[in-house]
Amino acid sequence: MSTQKRGVFIALEGIDGSGKSTQARILADRLKQAGISVYGTMEPTQVLAGSLIRQALTGRIQADHRVIAALFVADRLDHLLNETNGVCRKIEEGTSVIMDRYCFSSYAYQGVKVPMDWLIQANALCSQILRPDINLFIDTDPDTALARIAANRFETELFEEKSWLVQVRHNYMEAFERLRDSENVVVIDGNCSVDETAEHIWDAVQGYFESHRQDDLL
Numbered sequence: 001m002s003t004q005k006r007g008v009f010i011a012l013e014g015i016d017g018s019g020k021s022t023q024a025r026i027l028a029d030r031l032k033q034a035g036i037s038v039y040g041t042m043e044p045t046q047v048l049a050g051s052l053i054r055q056a057l058t059g060r061i062q063a064d065h066r067v068i069a070a071l072f073v074a075d076r077l078d079h080l081l082n083e084t085n086g087v088c089r090k091i092e093e094g095t096s097v098i099m100d101r102y103c104f105s106s107y108a109y110q111g112v113k114v115p116m117d118w119l120i121q122a123n124a125l126c127s128q129i130l131r132p133d134i135n136l137f138i139d140t141d142p143d144t145a146l147a148r149i150a151a152n153r154f155e156t157e158l159f160e161e162k163s164w165l166v167q168v169r170h171n172y173m174e175a176f177e178r179l180r181d182s183e184n185v186v187v188i189d190g191n192c193s194v195d196e197t198a199e200h201i202w203d204a205v206q207g208y209f210e211s212h213r214q215d216d217l218l
Contacts, residue, residue: 014138017145
């Protein structure tokens with residue numbers, strides 16, 4: 001097994017209830033078993049700007065789209081460039097990073113009605129710093145997502161309704177269409193079992209390594 005000089009940056013996207021967090025853990029375990037150092041993270045972060053974003057999304061504080069946009073950019077830049085745990089530093093050190101939400105994050109944008117044009121502009125700025133090597137979108141039917149949310153949480157968040165999930169999925173698809181020439185997006189069937197979804201994700205990740213002549217790592 002050869003040593004990887006640069007870590008691989010993998011983003012997992014999907015509407016709430018698609019199982020992103022579970023799949024991130026499964027993928028991290030499989031990569032570690034293959035001898036690859038892995039760091040898992042998610043957005044928004046738990047630091048100040050990220051904490052304020054979370055409070056705005058759940059209505060605990062009031063913020064319009066201009067405020068949430070500024071907070072998002074601050075949180076994203078710190079997430080990428082932080083001297084201790086920044087994603088860029090991890091990648092440069094040879095650690096592969098799996099992030100729950102990154103480029104398309106409609107959860108954050110549309111929670112306060114941030115325009116899609118701003119979404120595209122913000123992502124373009126951040127992509128100049130670091131673009132995921134592969135974006136995995138777990139495509140889940142809103143009915144399936146709602147059933148999973150109800151089964152796994154004591155209470156649902158205010159915006160987790162079918163109409164909301166339909167809109168978020170639509171937002172993702174619009175972003176994919178507008179960014180298809182600049183982002184490597186693989187759509188994963190998320191309506192099957194956890195294990196089956198994990199296999200689809202693993203196949204996609206292996207495909208990435210093989211296409212970049214690093215298949216000896218997996």
